[in-house]
């Protein structure tokens with residue numbers, strides 16, 4: 615997992631920068647992110663997770679084994695509604711830890727650019743909406759563990775120490 619930045623790496627707390635021009639570097643970066651996401655069996659990845667502050671997100675839920683790759687450049691949530699039901703989230707940057715999140719929006723409308731520099735709008739609800747919110751959080755230096763209640767955060771701290779110890783021991 616070395617190519618993926620793991621909590622508490624400081625880059626995960628930074629704000630990504632808008633992409634001004636979609637050049638070769640950006641295209642190569644997108645391709646690399648897609649490869650890394652699939653390699654680690656993730657369903658989403660933000661550029662910060664591989665150490666660059668570009669406003670890029672890739673997502674593929676692979677529902678029923680079918681690929682549907684979504685690439686978001688400079689994504690921004692322009693409208694949202696409702697609250698998604700309690701559900702568990704995890705993150706490649708917080709490996710091994712999963713917890714219940716209660717405050718995601720149900721429906722969102724997101725503006726972004728595709729790799730051909732065309733402005734697009736995606737309106738989506740339920741699980742895909744939640745994954746997009748999780749990834750856009752990354753671009754704002756936020757992690758899913760920031761959404762935990764104070765009690766959940768205490769559990770996380772304890773669990774995370776254990777997970778870190780286990781990772782050290784298995785090296």
Ligand SMILES: [Zn+2]
Nearest residue numbers: 704705706707
């Ligand atoms: Zn994540």
